[in-house]
Amino acid sequence: MKIHIAAAVSCFIAAALLQLDKISWLFLISAVAAVFIAELVNTAVEAVIDLVSPAEHPLARVAKDTAAGASLVAAIYAAAVGILIFWEPLMQWVRSITG
Ligand SMILES: Nc1ncnc2c1ncn2[C@@H]1O[C@H](COP(=O)(O)OP(=O)(O)OP(=O)(O)O)[C@@H](O)[C@H]1O
Secondary structure (H helix, E strand, C coil), X not given: CHHHHHHHHHHHHHHHHCCCXXXXXXXXXXXXXXXXXXXXXHHHHHHHHHHHCCXXXXXXXXXXXXXXXXXXXXXXXXXXHHHHHHHHHHHHHHHHHHC
């Protein structure tokens, strides 16, 4: 969670420095929220499974793997949003400092 918070703060600082438009901010916030929500739900599912089914069980595996899958989908969405909204402004900034 500390890594997620550090990554989110870094993205918000970069977005502010690059003066991203309102739509980009909305996608950025939605991506950060999606990752946090998925991670929190994943952690909750893991805790409940460990509580109710500490022994191996096929359904426990399905529950944990599905929750982990949700986190993966959120991470892929966040990566796609990051590339789409940061790539062009970042390239413009690099061009501006390299002349
Ligand atoms: N009670 C269980 N019954 C069956 N399979 C389980 C059980 N607990 C864990 N597993 C399997 O082992 C994998 C790893 O489980 P673990 O509890 O270590 O979670 P994790 O995905 O490594 O999460 P984290 O690293 O965030 O704690 C799960 O994805 C699941 O496939």
